[in-house]
Amino acid sequence: MSPALPQEEFHVFGSERDRAMTELGYAAWDADNHYYEALDAFTRHLDPAMASRCVQWAEIDGRQYHVVGGRVSHAVKNATFDPIAMPGALASYFRGNPDGKSPLELMRAREPIPDAYRAPDARLAAMDEQELEAMWLFPTLGVLYEELLKHDTDAVLATFRAFNRWLADDWGFATEGRIFGAPYVTLADVDFACSELEWMLERGARVLVMRPAAVWTRNGPLSPAHETFDPFWARVNEAGIVVVAHAGDSGYTTHGYTRDGFGATFEGGGWKPNIKSFSIERAAYDFLITLSYEKLFERFPNLRLASVENGSEFLPDLFRKLRQSAARMPGYYKEDPVESFREHVWMNPFWEDDVNEVVELMGADRVIFGSDWPHIEGMPRPLDYVTELGAFDDATRRKILRENTRSLTRPRPS
Numbered sequence: 171m172s173p174a175l176p177q178e179e180f181h182v183f184g185s186e187r188d189r190a191m192t193e194l195g196y197a198a199w200d201a202d203n204h205y206y207e208a209l210d211a212f213t214r215h216l217d218p219a220m221a222s223r224c225v226q227w228a229e230i231d232g233r234q235y236h237v238v239g240g241r242v243s244h245a246v247k248n249a250t251f252d253p254i255a256m257p258g259a260l261a262s263y264f265r266g267n268p269d270g271k272s273p274l275e276l277m278r279a280r281e282p283i284p285d286a287y288r289a290p291d292a293r294l295a296a297m298d299e300q301e302l303e304a305m306w307l308f309p310t311l312g313v314l315y316e317e318l319l320k321h322d323t324d325a326v327l328a329t330f331r332a333f334n335r336w337l338a339d340d341w342g343f344a345t346e347g348r349i350f351g352a353p354y355v356t357l358a359d360v361d362f363a364c365s366e367l368e369w370m371l372e373r374g375a376r377v378l379v380m381r382p383a384a385v386w387t388r389n390g391p392l393s394p395a396h397e398t399f400d401p402f403w404a405r406v407n408e409a410g411i412v413v414v415a416h417a418g419d420s421g422y423t424t425h426g427y428t429r430d431g432f433g434a435t436f437e438g439g440g441w442k443p444n445i446k447s448f449s450i451e452r453a454a455y456d457f458l459i460t461l462s463y464e465k466l467f468e469r470f471p472n473l474r475l476a477s478v479e480n481g482s483e484f485l486p487d488l489f490r491k492l493r494q495s496a497a498r499m500p501g502y503y504k505e506d507p508v509e510s511f512r513e514h515v516w517m518n519p520f521w522e523d524d525v526n527e528v529v530e531l532m533g534a535d536r537v538i539f540g541s542d543w544p545h546i547e548g549m550p551r552p553l554d555y556v557t558e559l560g561a562f563d564d565a566t567r568r569k570i571l572r573e574n575t576r577s578l579t580r581p582r583p584s
Contacts (some may be wrong), residue, residue, distance in 0.1 A: 193301070193553070194301075194567075194571065196303075197301050197572070198301065198571040198572050199304045199305065199539075199571070199575040199576050200302050200304075200305035200306070200540060200543070201305070201476065201478060201538040201539060201540040201575045201578075202306065202308065202478050202518055202540025202541060202543075203307050203541065203552075204308050204310050204542065204544065204545055205288060205293075205307060205308075205309070205310065206251040206254065206283060206287045207251075207310060207311050208288055208336065209227075211311075211337075211340075212224065212311075212315075212329060212333055213225065213226070214332065214335070215331070215335040216328060216332040217328055217332075220328040222240065223239060223240070223324070224238075224319070224325050224328055224332075225238050225329060227249075228242065230242065233248070234249060234250050235249055236249045236311070236315075238315050238318040238319060239319045239321075239322060239325060241318070243314075243315075243318060245311065245314045245318075246310075249311065251283050251287070251310075252282060253281055253282055254280060254281060254287070254544075255277045256279050256280075256281065256546070257543055257548065257549070257550050258543075258544075258546065258548055258551070258554070259276050259279065260276055260546045260547050261550055263276055264520075264547065286544075288340070289340075290341055290342065290345050293349060294346060294348060294349065297348065297349075300543075300551060300552050301553060302348075302552055302553075303348065304347065304348040304575075304579070305348070306350050306352060306377050306414070306478075306540075306575070307349055307350060307351045308352055308379055308414070308416050308478070308479075309333075309379070310545070312330075312333055313379070313416055313418025313419070314418055314419040315419075316329075316330070316358075316381060316418075317381070317418075317420065318419070320358070320386035320421070321386070323358045323386070323387065326356050326358045327359055327362050330354050330356050331362075331366065334353040334354060334366065337353055338351075338353075342374075343373055343376065344374045344375075350376045350377050352378055352379040352414060353375055353378060354378075354379055354380070355367070355378050355380040355413070356385075357385040357394060357399050358387055358388075359387070360398055360399050360401055364402050364405060367409075368405075371409055376411065376412070376579050377412050377413075377414055377476075377578075377579065378406075378412070379413075379416050380394075380415060381415070381417075381418040381419070381453075382415040382417070382418075382454045382456070382457035383418075383421055383453060385399070393460050394460070394461070395460055395465075396464070403466065403470050403473065406473060407471070407472045407584055408583065408584050409581060409583060410472055410474070410581045410582035410584060411581050412474045412476055412579070413473070413474070413475050413476070414475075414477075414478050415454065415477050415478070415480065416478045416479055416480070417480050420450075420457075422449040424444070424445055424449075427445050428445065430446075450479075450480055450481060451480065451481045451483060451484050454477055454480030454481065455484040455487075455488055458488065458511075458515065459491060459492065461475070462507050462511050463495065465503065467510050467511075467514045468505065468510070472584040473514050474514060474516070474578060475514060475515050475516070476516040476517075476518065476578060477515060477517050478518040478538075478540055479520070479540065479542055481519065482518075482519035482520065482523045483524075485527075485531050486527075486531065488511075489511075489531065492507040492511065493507075493508060516532075516536050516537070516578060517532050517537055518537075518540040519537070521542070521548070521549060521555050521558060525559065526561055526562075529570075534562075534570065535574060537569075537570050537574065538574045538578070539571045539575070541553075541554075556571070559571070
């Protein structure tokens with residue numbers, strides 16, 4: 171895969187004629203695309219001596235599963251992803267389910283895994299067809315496994331060191347100036363995190379990804395804004411690279427209301443709502459407000475953080491809580507915490523969220539489009555999202571669909 175690009179260079183999508191032929195008049199930048207991991211994504215570069223403590227394969231009743239830290243993972247039912255459900259299979263369900271279908275029924279259709287889900291050349295061709303100039307590319311399984319390994323710090327480090335080197339092999343970090351693969355950051359050991367960050371920067375990484383969660387260290391959990399991690403944040407601040415907090419397994423418990431674990435509950439053909447569906451938003455809310463409460467942005471004023479695939483319906487309450495904390499603790503913040511949040515954080519709403527409310531709260535410069543393609547919860551086609559932006563003028567739509575993410579992808583060294 172291609173190494174670093176000069177800071178000022180990005181791919182230019184087609185010709186002026188090509189852009190004029192698109193519905194928008196320009197090609198979009200998608201802030202939330204995914205690959206499905208190769209079968210050896212976690213093992214290709216793994217020290218064999220660590221295999222039993224990290225990720226392995228096992229066959230159970232004729233189905234392939236990942237064994238993570240010595241325990242079978244049921245995070246997904248088919249860790250090979252072949253065959254795979256169709257992109258956006260649950261789109262109508264999240265839009266209100268007008269046809270009253272079970273999610274299991276909607277996910278029934280399968281296809282052999284397309285090359286575009288695992289190979290950059292095929293993905294670039296798909297992007298041309300989808301009228302995407304560029305995109306940020308995130309894991310499917312990679313954001314789930316730190317939680318399963320968190321009590322074994324050495325296994326966490328070995329797993330994600332190997333995973334990031336697989337990503338560099340198969341996708342790269344800035345391929346053709348269009349595919350910006352995001353290496354995974356764990357703060358479980360700050361010295362490791364700093365060393366990995368240098369490795370990522372040397373290879374042209376433009377965007378980093380971590381899960382929105384407390385950090386499990388050898389000495390127990392800490393806030394991601396704890397001073398222990400300041401060496402990492404200081405280097406991110408200096409490099410001016412964007413950090414994405416992306417939905418994953420953040421370890422949230424349902425306190426016995428339903429079975430814990432990542433993902434929805436459609437067991438035994440049953441179908442019922444439960445509070446597990448709130449876990450992604452709860453994790454993001456806690457993560458983001460903690461960064462503000464602990465004044466991470468005051469310590470590192472060049473930080474840029476994007477919240478991707480975490481939803482946005484918690485924003486009004488988050489802002490309310492920040493204002494309350496400022497009023498109750500006069501002099502604690504050097505800056506208005508809400509304005510500081512708006513300065514340093516970009517939001518990718520769920521596509522079914524009220525984007526008009528998010529723009530009103532954050533400002534049009536801080537909202538980014540992400541389709542979640544080709545996941546079942548996302549859009550069948552990335553630019554299906556354009557219909558959600560009908561209330562905005564052309565300039566605002568262009569910011570959300572292109573310019574905000576494009577700007578974030580450009581490093582801003584301090």
